[in-house]
Amino acid sequence: MVFNSYTFIAFFILMLFLHNLPLSWTAKKINLLLGSYIFYAAWNPPFILLLWMSTVIDFYVGRALYTQNNPHKKRLLLVISLIGNLGMLCFFKYGTFLLDNFVVVTNVIGFDFHPAKPNIILPAGISFYTFTTLCYTIDMYKKRSEPVKSMLDFSLFVTFFPHLVAGPIVRPPQLVPQFESPRTASRKQMFDGLLLLSLGLFMKVVLADSMLSSTADSVFDSRDILPTLDAWIGVFAFSGQIFLDFAGYSTCAIGVALCLGFVLPQNFNYPYASIGFSDFWKRWHITLSSWLRDYLYIPLGGNRHGKIRTYFALMATMLLGGLWHGANWTFVAWGGLHGLYLWVERYLKDRRMALHIHKEPSDAAEVLRHPWIGFFYALLTFMLINITWVFFRSDTFGKSWQLLQSMFCIADAGKALLTTSAILKVIIIIPLIVIFHWFMRNTKVLDVAYKLTWFWLGMVWSVLILMLNWAQESGGSFIYFQF
């Protein structure tokens, strides 16, 4: 179920009610676990089995990994966990993609192979909960933390409904200790949680769905070359939509968890005010990028084994990070482009260090001294990121190239597509987002909220709710549910 639906409102009220009853802590955790399974089953009931399988395998394998001292057996257990988790992910998410590419390769080398198209349904959130359980087993292998003592706590860690289908991707030490002692939301947490839930829904429903999605869809679904204005407006619309949709979901998830007394990690930190691409990946989908850093980039060598290995590790991480988003080479290209940006950035940084120039535009003090330079670099970063979104959103490279041609006037200008209203919405909302991010880049929304008087906070909150009611047209799902 999605957060912007009657079903979720009814479900959430029920969960809050049950969680605040005078029951034992174990009973409350069981309620949360059953509620989480119902939350997931509301998409497609049979896929609960996958969740159970992932949970049971990794609970017992994780415990065995921690206690096993024989390195061969330990490695075997890790392989079992990796095959179980990644195998499931590969089958459901990449099965058709792998088969299609296999067919292309066989046909190229001369074999006439045309298998029947499999009809594999992608379970919601599989990429997210698979990564959640994987990080547990890898942590157990490396003994980074203690094994979870009870199956109930582990199941709840994997399945906890606020983060289940689209993150934030939570590490065991971030969430499991919170299950060990009874907790309900304090008054402040309830207040903060409801505010974040309102804000998240506003971002998703009002801005992403109502104001930007149709413009982005029109441009990206067009089969024709477009005028430069229309092309850029469509790309800007998508850049706003993807951020507002996904950050809106994360904000809702954090808010919902807070209403129950649990704290989930931050997932976005005003990424469109990033200065450079290293900064971007510390602000965009923070839990995924830190997962990739800790479980992919560093094991591949990180920056500890010389420049060549560093560049390789960077690119491999970004390519695989791209592939994680979807079974299409365009996602890989998106990741690869980010890898290229990171390469260039690293090269320039290494050159500056070699020439003993220690100033970096990402240095906070430097930004404060020359805020306009920092803002210029942030704008440049934002524009370059917009180019990557072309690959992320397009179905095919043909469509990506067509849109790039339109954006950079490489082809003859096409027929105008977008209405004046669509253009105005984008040119008002996107700059406001960028400016808002710039002023908020070193603070948090709740800190700002607490600085407001009750009158102004009430006004802002009321506007969020009223706009939500005014703009809601249908219960559209969140973009990252498909990953």
Place this chain on the structure above:
Amino acid sequence: MHAIQLAIEGSCPRPILEDLANDPNFKGKLIIDVTEGLFFSNAPPNQENPVKNLKYYHEQTPAQKMSFILNHPLESQFVFLDKDHYSLNAKLDQLELKIRPGVFMMPIFPMDFERCTFDRQMYMTDRFVADTAQRNKVKSIWRFFAKMSKLGPPMSEKELTSIFTSVKNATNKIRARGGQIVFVRTPSSGDYLQGERMVFPREKYWNRLLAETQCPGIHFEDYPAIDHFDCPEFSHLKLKDASIFTKEFIKILEKQKGWETITKQ
């Protein structure tokens, strides 16, 4: 037993007919309206909503079904904003900002033209019927759509034949299971009717449809009880006339087409 409204305004009914034909459980009575410009259209915009709605119907999740169940009592007790006219986007569209040359923008129908009841019955208000300006606005929208349809190449005979074949196959499937189908050509009037007669001559479309499908049909021009209505904007009946038409239509179905009585809603 009661009638269920499956029609979606401004759209081609053929995707829904195909879906019912492919549903082995459907063997009931089906009344299919034939507005030639929509029924015989392959233009994607005319099929978009039926296709989207069918996809939703077949793929809706348990959560979506539950939301619908929860929505039902809420909508029957509370006043909700009409999203087509009062949502944020609708209000922004009503500003009618200057259109860029060559950009298509869906015309905005007056709110009083298309009110919808809880049972999905659409009607035009008395205020609309009495307001010449609003009626003329809708007439101008029909002229706009007619002009748009002339921009593309005319439908080839091959394409038209394939439409008749697909409709025939669909109706055959339903009738083979014991279902009953009747086609109905509802009233239009004035310039619109003149245009329809010219572009969709009866012999080539309506008569051929009945001949190929072997299904009964009720054309408003063939029955004195329903051939005299004056449509306020040329294409739809006002509420009072719609009630009269429906009663007469049922009498024709019962007495002349042998259908059993349909329970009043």
